[in-house]
Amino acid sequence: MARLSSDERRARLVQAALRVIDRDGVQGATTRAIVAEAGMSLASFHYAFRSRDEMISELIAFVVENEQQVSLAAVRPGTDIRTAVRAGLQAFFELLVSNPTREQALFELMHYSLRTPELSELPRAQYASYFRVARVLLDSGAATAGVTWSLPIDELARILIAFTDGLTLAWLADRDDAAAAVVMDFAADTISALAVPIRTKEHQR
Amino acid sequence: MARLSSDERRARLVQAALRVIDRDGVQGATTRAIVAEAGMSLASFHYAFRSRDEMISELIAFVVENEQQVSLAAVRPGTDIRTAVRAGLQAFFELLVSNPTREQALFELMHYSLRTPELSELPRAQYASYFRVARVLLDSGAATAGVTWSLPIDELARILIAFTDGLTLAWLADRDDAAAAVVMDFAADTISALAVPIRTKEHQR
DNA sequence: AAGCGACTGGGACGATTGACCCAGTTCGAG
DNA sequence: CTCGAACTGGGTCAATCGTCCCAGTCGCTT
Incomplete structure (x- = not known):
């Protein structure tokens, strides 16, 4: 995984999470499923987000905005x-x-x-x-x-x-x-x- | 827990599950939470139902009917x-x-x-x-x-x-x-x- | 009274989960 | 080139999950 800015990494994780939720629902959007979809490691997730809920929060904000x-x-x-x-x-x-x-x-x-x-x-x-x-x-x-x-x-x-x-x-x-x-x-x-x-x-x- | 007929036990578990879902959502309706609400042991659950999904299925049927x-x-x-x-x-x-x-x-x-x-x-x-x-x-x-x-x-x-x-x-x-x-x-x-x-x-x- | 099947309590299992940690690697600024 | 910060891989943790198992108990039938 190439080096990314903090915002870019968060955005990619949100995009990946959206695809996972699309496919498997909210309950299927585990941290592991999301990083697999994004092609990252598990550590990257918690480097970018403090918790899963923080990511979900940002995801909803993104969806609402777009x-x-x-x-x-x-x-x-x-x-x-x-x-x-x-x-x-x-x-x-x-x-x-x-x-x-x-x-x-x-x-x-x-x-x-x-x-x-x-x-x-x-x-x-x-x-x-x-x-x-x-x-x-x-x-x-x-x-x-x-x-x-x-x-x-x-x-x-x-x-x-x-x-x-x-x-x-x-x-x-x-x-x-x-x-x-x-x-x-x-x-x-x-x-x-x-x-x-x-x-x-x-x-x- | 008194001795109950199979149907009665299933019905009580469904009622308990409904209360749990009311309180904590579908994801909160774990087998343990349900039997705790019903005042039964975990073994009773799988004696009455083959699986959690079977119970959910019966629960939905009950809700639809009533x-x-x-x-x-x-x-x-x-x-x-x-x-x-x-x-x-x-x-x-x-x-x-x-x-x-x-x-x-x-x-x-x-x-x-x-x-x-x-x-x-x-x-x-x-x-x-x-x-x-x-x-x-x-x-x-x-x-x-x-x-x-x-x-x-x-x-x-x-x-x-x-x-x-x-x-x-x-x-x-x-x-x-x-x-x-x-x-x-x-x-x-x-x-x-x-x-x-x-x-x-x-x-x- | 005896025996059988219905039923229960408690423990255990493997899997999965969110979260964390740390030793390394890579990159850009100086 | 050097150094520090950004970043990653891999392992680990405790908690929780659905499911299963087994020894024991209860109640009904005969």
């Missing part, structure tokens, strides 16, 4: 708001189908954090990040569709995340694509029903 | 459908607030099952049970309110469960009661909007 830039590309300009919302949900769903264990790992990390006193505040940040992403998507979607929301954006964001969470859990359990589509249609219908057209100058008489 | 009778009492006759749906959600939410670790444990059991090949089919049954409960509640609620649903009851049940799951996860993360109320209001509004009044004889002209 998941906001995931699916912003799904917003297409010029579409009506119902289509835009539905497309956004579809993009998320396809991400889920293509990588189910990843979404599952995020849930597992949340539950692990809730059970670990030193990490118990992290889920709050995790969901704050989710809500932030949802707000951005809803905002940009509304802007390109020329509408505004009749509900505060914070409340709408939480509703959207509730849909994606509920959708994800049920699909992870029974892998019913058609049923998932029904939920997404319902979500798109009900959320877009809260959009009101902007009365621009050219629309006024 | 959770359907939880909140049927929330259906009050004579109320309109929007009020009935909102009250049902409120009843669930209060159950969640009064016993957060229990709901968390159910999620953890699901994720544990998904990661364990021999148990990987159980989440499907778990959600099938959720959907069944939701169907019964929606049916009886519609009956007392004198409406029918304009969507197939299966689809509606899945939507309702998506709401409760999404609601639960976000609340477990940030414990925001007011935000949860917003989601419940939205769910009650949008679901009750799918109810159509039954055209009874006395309403016909």
